[in-house]
Amino acid sequence: FDEPNEATKLEDLNYYQKLYYHKLGTPQSEDSLIYERPDQKEWGFSGQVTEDGxxxxxxxxxxxxPKNLVFYKNLQDPDSPVVELINEFDASYSFIGNDQSVFWFRTDLDAPRSRVIAIDTNHPDQAQWQEVIPQADETLEGVSLLxxxxxxxxxxxxxxxxxIFDLDGSFVREVELPGIGSVGGFNGLRYDTETFYSYTSFTTPATIYRYDMVSGESTIFRQPQVDFNPDDYETKQVFYPSKDGTQVxxxxxxKKGLxxxxxxxxxxxxYGGFNISITPNFSISNLVWMEMGGVYAVANLRGGGEYGEDWHQSGTKLNxxxxxxxxIAAAEWLIGAQYTSPQKLAIAGGSNGGLLVGACMTQRPDLFGAALPAVGVLDMLRFHKFTIGWAWCSDYGSPDNPEEFKALYAYSPLHNLKPGTAYPPTLITTADHDDRVVPAxxxxxxxxxxxxxxxxxxVLIRIETKAxxxxxxxxSKIIEEIADKWAFLVRRLEVEV
Structure with missing residues (x-):
């Protein structure tokens, strides 16, 4: 971006991105401009160099x-133009790697749960694209080349x-994981025979494993020491019906013995938005809650990416x-299954999840014993007028569109507060320098x-400074905020400690 105006940096809209080349050890003022599109003020760019250079x-x-374009430039010819390989916003395309002129991509084109395709840049017409790994029943989140x-x-x-698949798409094996959790890593170069990955779950701190690509064996490389016994806890996954019957x-x-x-x-x-999947993750702060006898529940709502693009779209705009x-159905299920009661149930979420909490507490104030909207998008009629807010219209819709305005107004937390209503105890958190979701x-x-x-x-608001x-x-700030959050819930939900 161009250098921001100090006086209006929290209000200026983020337009006209540019792609630069920076050489380490040199000042930013000497960076070389690689690509810009002054005719497309809303376009953003990211760049990566293929492994072969x-x-x-x-x-x-x-x-x-999530839909994007893909351009490329031949670095062997400094005067070569930027080639628009994929020039329509018709799907998501994530570059995996290449074999000379053949580029591999993960895409949800004609495959809402994603697949792998090959495009030969010498024959770039879509009719010439080849499917390598077809769409599966599971959602394909990422692909690496090792x-x-x-x-x-x-x-x-x-x-x-x-x-793991061969380059022709033939299935080789499934990696044996320690349990039901989240995995990250599997990075490296195309011909590397070993790699590393991390595994975590709600009761397992992130543990790093070394993986032998030839033998298929995993060995622990680094395991953090946390003073708790994971065998004292249990995690289960349930599926419950939402209002329209969708299984969520x-x-x-x-703790065991609940x-x-x-x-x-x-x-x-x-959370429920922006194609983001919420998967099992270990958290010391959540462990504190469970040590006090609390139940920690995570609902995988529509709008996320857990089941692909169809799942995402079913939680956007008019949906x-x-x-x-x-x-709300998750809360009702927990109450119906006798895990808790409205007086003992707190809801929480941040950013788009803050909107989630704000909307649910205004729609069903009787259902919750406490609400914690963090850095939330709460004014759905003006969100697009500050910093990067305009970029969220792909998920929320635009207040400038009459039909979408009607849908936004119907749930906007700020505009659906009703005087004389008993709302649940609420702790709102924000920060004075939040330029993503402005604290306003x-x-x-x-x-x-x-x-x-x-x-x-x-009804309290906690405003972090210089954050x-x-x-x-x-x-230090994270610890202070978490301590305030748990203290609020211990008091409001009458937790015995």
């Missing part, structure tokens, strides 16, 4: 829309499954209410909620 791959994206084979990262009901998965983790007496303090987390229905969302919602709320239950949307926050 012959091509620069330019991925062109439009806000947060040992001259494809390593495919699948999601099966929101947990990882890793499969949910993970539930707690009594289903409707009296367990329960923390229900969700956004499905996400809130899924979350939280400021306005807190003020309007305090005005509309009836009763003695608290942003969350990334890069110092450990």
């Amino acid at each position: 012959n091509y620069l791959i330019i991925t062109v994206f439009l806000g947060t829309d 040992n001259n084979q494809f390593v495919a990262d699948y999601l099966k009901d929101a947990h990882s499954s890793i499969k 998965p949910m993970f539930i983790t707690h 009594q289903l007496d409707s009296n367990n303090p329960t923390y229900l987390y969700g 956004k209410q499905n996400v809130f229905d899924d979350f 969302h939280s400021f306005k919602f807190a003020a309007a909620l305090q005005e509309a709320h009836e009763g003695e239950q608290p 942003g949307h969350g990334a890069g926050k110092p450990t």
Whole structure:
């Protein structure tokens, strides 16, 4: 981007991205401009060089829309033009690697759960594209190239499954994982015969494994030491019906021996947007909650990427209410299964998840004992007017579109607060330098909620200083915020500690 204006940096819209080449050890002012499109102010760019060093791959994206373009430049000829290989926003294309002029991509074109295709740049017409790995029942999240084979990262009901294929698409083996959890890694060069991956679950700290691509054996490389016994806890996955009958998965983790007496303090987390999959992950802070006897539940809502692009689209724009229905149904299921009661149930989410919490607490204030919307998008009629907010229209729709405005207005948390309503105890969190979701969302919602709320239950806002949307926050600030969050819930849900 161009250098921001200090006075308006939290209000200026993020337009006109450019792609530069930077040489380490030199000042940024000496960077070389590689590509720009002044005629396309909303386009964003990312660049990567192929392993053989012959091509620069330019991925062109439009806000947060998963659909993208792919251009490339021949680096062996400095005067070569940028070639528009894929020039329509018709699907998602993620570059995997190449064999000379043949490029491999993961794409959801004609495959909502994604597949692998090959494009020969000498014959780039779509009719000449070759399918290498067809769409499976699971969702293909990523592919890497190792040992001259494809390593495919699948999601099966929101947990990882890793499969290896030869370059012709022939199945080789499935990697044996320690359990139901999330896997990351499997990076390296095309002919590497070993790689590393991390495995984590709700009760397993992230452990790094060395993987032999030839023998298929995994060995522990690094295992963190955490002072707790994972055997004291259990995780189960349930499937519950949403309002329209759609089956939605949910993970539930707690100490073994839990009594289903409707009296367990329960923390229900969700996100449901932007094609992002919420998978099992270890968290010390969540462990603290469970050590106190709490239940930790994660609902895999529509709008996410757990079941591919169809699942994502069923929770966007005019379908956004499905996400809130899924979350409300999760709460009702937990109550019906006697895990908890409305007085003992807290809901939480951040960013788009903050919108989720805000919408659900305004639609069903009777259902929750506490609400924690963090750095949330809460004004759905003006979100597109600040910083990068315009880029979210691919998921939310645009307030400038009459039909989408009607849908946005129907659930916008700020605009659906009703005076004289008893809302649940609420702790809103934000930061004064959040330039992703500007803190004005939280400021306005807190003020309007305090005005509309009836009763003695608290409505609080916690504003972190010298911090942003969350990334890069110092450990000390994270600890302070988590301590305040658990203290709030211990008090409001009457947790015995």
